[in-house]
Amino acid sequence: MDRLETGILTLVWHRILKRFNSNSQLLQSADQDINSAAAIYESLEEYVKNMRPKFEQFEAEGKLLSGCEHYEDEMKRNRQRNRRYDEPGSAPEVELTPADKFRTATFLVIIDNLVAELKKRKEAYATVTSRFGFLRTMKELPDDKLTLSANQLCKIYPGDLEPSLSDELLQFSAFLKTELAERYLDSSSSVEAPVLSEIPSSPAPSEDSSAPSSPVATTPSDDEDMSFNNDNELHEHDQTMEFENNDAMKLESPEVRMYKLILENKLETVFSNIEVALRIYLSLMISNCSGERSFSILRYIKNSYRSTMGQRRLNDLILLSAEQDILRELDINSLINDLRS
DSSP: OOSHHHHHHHHHHHHHHHHHHHHHHHHTSTTOOHHHHHHHHHHHHHHHHHTGGGHHHHHHHHHHHHOOOSOGGGGSOOOOOOOOTTOSOOSOOOOOOHHHHHIIIIIHHHHHHHHHHHHHHHHTTHHHHHHHGGGTTTTTSOHHHHHHHHHHHHHHSTTTOOTTHHHHHHHHHHHTTSHHHHHHHHHHHHHHSOOGGGOBSSOOOOTTOOSOOOOBOOOOOTTSOOOOSSHHHHHHHHHHHHHHHHHHTTOOOHHHHHHHHHHHTTOTTTSHHHHHHHHHHHTOOOOOHHHHHHHHTHHHHSOGGGTTOOHHHHHHHHHHHHTHHHHHHSOHHHHHHHHHO
């Protein structure tokens, strides 16, 4: 840590990886849905974009962390290339300062590449969110847009949804505004999905107690430095952080609460198509573990002996290799007989 460049990159990657790790844990939870995943990617992309104009801040903090005030290029002699008398382009070369060179060649490259990758991952959910995004905001949507969204969804799933979905959505939108539905959704949200910044660190004191009430446990931001007076405070903080991380996995999306509202109140016969639509949406997985496994085994499938393999056959072989546990359970003889017939 004796170079200014190392100090700056340490601070930049510490912030980025800390945010990415927190969001990754939430995305890998079993009860996440695609609308929430798209919102998480959008907020993470905006967070990385906002880091772009903060190079001077990272530079000042990097000087304190590394204890070095100068870039490595400042210690080197600038080499000037000799020009021939007949060489075209006699304009002088633009010389950047070591700070500007590190900013344009390293810092901005990291930020722009991360933004591009996040945007690419977010676009993978665009199709599904365009189909089911109205479920989250149906209370605020006007009737014509709600009907249009219902008709489009019926065209995509004609074998599962009936044209009466639009009428059910109009009634269900009004039903969500009733006292029964609002009380159920609010209680479900407050009991099973506590807000992270409002999780109490200890039980509330009694009214006759003279001790002051305990403060609300909040997660410190990345810019705040944390200090503890003794080991007990550090242990209490670790317990609070663990409690918050566990409750983060219990957050329920509005679609899950609406689906539970229908099931627990036995409203399947009244909103049968909405129940099917919610079931289709909630059964869609947001994990990309299968794709990562397929990519890792690519070098075993497409080797030098299979260099002329087509894309369709390659995809099929990768899928068979990635899901080999399911493949071993299949009855090959019955498949052969089906193909033979």
